[in-house]
Amino acid sequence: MRIVMPVEQASSRGSIGASFGRSPFFLLYETETKESSFIENSALANPGGAGIKAAQLVVDQGVNAVLAPRCGENAAKVLQGAGIEIYKTSSRSIEKSIDSFVHGRLPLLEETHAGLSHHGAE
Amino acid sequence: MGLSELKVAVLSGKGGTGKTFITVNLAAVAGPSTYVDCDVEEPNGHLFFKPEYAAEEIVTVKMPVVDQRQCTGCRKCVDFCRFGALAYSNSGLMIFADICHSCGGCMLICPEGALSENEKPMGKVRKWVAENVHGLSGILNIGEPSGVPLIHELLSDMNDRPHPVFIDCPPGSACAVMESIKEADYCVLVSEPTLFGVHNLQIVWELVRLFKKPFGVVLNKVLPGEAMAESFCAERGMHILARIPFTQHLGLLNSQGSIAVREDEDTRAVFLDLLKAISKEVHCEATAHS
Numbered sequence: 001m002r003i004v005m006p007v008e009q010a011s012s013r014g015s016i017g018a019s020f021g022r023s024p025f026f027l028l029y030e031t032e033t034k035e036s037s038f039i040e041n042s043a044l045a046n047p048g049g050a051g052i053k054a055a056q057l058v059v060d061q062g063v064n065a066v067l068a069p070r071c072g073e074n075a076a077k078v079l080q081g082a083g084i085e086i087y088k089t090s091s092r093s094i095e096k097s098i099d100s101f102v103h104g105r106l107p108l109l110e111e112t113h114a115g116l117s118h119h120g121a122e
Numbered sequence: 123m124g125l126s127e128l129k130v131a132v133l134s135g136k137g138g139t140g141k142t143f144i145t146v147n148l149a150a151v152a153g154p155s156t157y158v159d160c161d162v163e164e165p166n167g168h169l170f171f172k173p174e175y176a177a178e179e180i181v182t183v184k185m186p187v188v189d190q191r192q193c194t195g196c197r198k199c200v201d202f203c204r205f206g207a208l209a210y211s212n213s214g215l216m217i218f219a220d221i222c223h224s225c226g227g228c229m230l231i232c233p234e235g236a237l238s239e240n241e242k243p244m245g246k247v248r249k250w251v252a253e254n255v256h257g258l259s260g261i262l263n264i265g266e267p268s269g270v271p272l273i274h275e276l277l278s279d280m281n282d283r284p285h286p287v288f289i290d291c292p293p294g295s296a297c298a299v300m301e302s303i304k305e306a307d308y309c310v311l312v313s314e315p316t317l318f319g320v321h322n323l324q325i326v327w328e329l330v331r332l333f334k335k336p337f338g339v340v341l342n343k344v345l346p347g348e349a350m351a352e353s354f355c356a357e358r359g360m361h362i363l364a365r366i367p368f369t370q371h372l373g374l375l376n377s378q379g380s381i382a383v384r385e386d387e388d389t390r391a392v393f394l395d396l397l398k399a400i401s402k403e404v405h406c407e408a409t410a411h412s
Contacts, residue, residue: 049206049221056200056209074218082211 001031002063003101005094006054010038015092020071021051027094028061031102051075059084067097073112123307125152125401126285131306133291133299133329135322139312140342140366143376145290146170148310151383151393154254156283158276160302161292162245162260162269169379171257173250181260181275182241183224188215192236199228199237220267245272247279256283273301280305295329303330308404309337310363315348323351327360338403340396343368361403364396 006023008014017023024044029036039061043053051071055078058066066079066086079086087106089097100106132145142159146167149157159165168176186199186208193215200208200215207221208228219242229237245262258279260272269292280287291302303309309330313323323339330337338361341351345368355362366372372389375382383390 043206046204046206049203049218051206052209052218052221053206056206056211059209059211074221077218078209078211078216081209081213081216083213 001065002061003029003031003065003067003098004058004061004063005029005067005089005097006041007038007094010040012036012094014094016067016069016089016094016097018069020066020068021054021075023054026054026058026061028063029098031098049074052078055079065101067101067106068109071109071112073114076109076112123404125397128286128308128401128404129280129289129306130286130308130310130400131289131291131303131335132310132312133295133303133326134293134312135295135325136318137293139293139314139319139322140340141293141312142167142170142290143382144310144312144340144342144366145288146381147383147389147393148397149255149286149288150381151390152286152288152397154284156256156258156280156285156287158280158287158289159257159259160269160273160276160298161290162262162272162276162298163292165259165261167290168248168250168257168259170381171250171252171255172379173252173257176248176250179247179249180243181245181247181272183244183271184226184239185219185222185224185242186217186226186228186237187240188217189236189238190214192234194234194236196233198231198233202227202231223268224271245269247272247276249279254284258283269298270301273298277302277305295325299326299329300333303333303335306335308400309335310400311337311339311360312342313339313351314343315341315345315351317350320350320354323354327358336403338363338399341365363399363403364392366392 005027006017006020007025007027008017010025026039043050046053051074055075059082067089069089086109088109091097132141134141149155159167197210200210205221205223207218209216244266248259250257258276260276262269292298311326313319344365383393
């Protein structure tokens, strides 16, 4: 199974990002081979719709699940449209979160938040 | 440029500073004139003029719609949209109306002709007349993410109406304000004299300089001894056109929906002077640039 996590740095010792669309990197992890790799979140600098662009990036990686503490509603729509399940992490540790997921201890993320993007701050 | 050709935008860095108060009273004192309410999220200028007649026009924006049968999933539109309003997965193309800026680019770029446009209502323009003041008020539908297309529509309507035109801008300095001041010949920056007022004045000052608009400052709710905005303006060579005192009388008139220049002689004099100061400034500006 191929899973993805938003992370703060391109390092396995880094921590899970606070949000899905606005985290600088994504960690791709194969649960079978335990191999991991990082991709840069090119949507980060987008003035709006970052969550959608980031979700597209993740969808294009052919992943099965996303592990994140929270996720914007637009990103969630794109992920769910691609049949990707979103699991809610509670630890900021990458290792612990993967371990919890593999052992089936992570709940599905039920609540998504309104997008952080806006048409120019008012 | 004379007063009878003038378009004046009134703006401020935050709400509650007195934009509507200044704009309404300028329009009322100017005689035949037009008042444009670009504060489309909470238009309230009409409450003062109490027009008896108003016509309404629905404003729409164009939204892309996809024919999934024709979409081959090439993602050219997804890559093209800088706003990230489109996404593609195995369930097909998704369009996010709240993110879309109605630029039409996705339709142009689609090689399959799978995208077409739909008209989506987003607000209305109310056109009214109250005595010798013509009014245009924009009313944005609740939940709409951007008032810019509505403001664009409002301002496209002002040229055929009596001038001077006074544009009541939304608060702040974001896209909606930029759209509102685009056509203005002159900008009036309204500020409170306080430290908080100065911060907000700085925001709009930067904006009008960016747009290379001639401008002047009106200090509103002035109390004796509060001189922060005074020194801010003096240090930067910003011209203060008028100082309107913070009085219970003006507060009361305003809260009753009265137009102060029609009720109070002193206020009428202040606004007549302000109008004169604006025409003088614009005249000087025009001479300087000719």
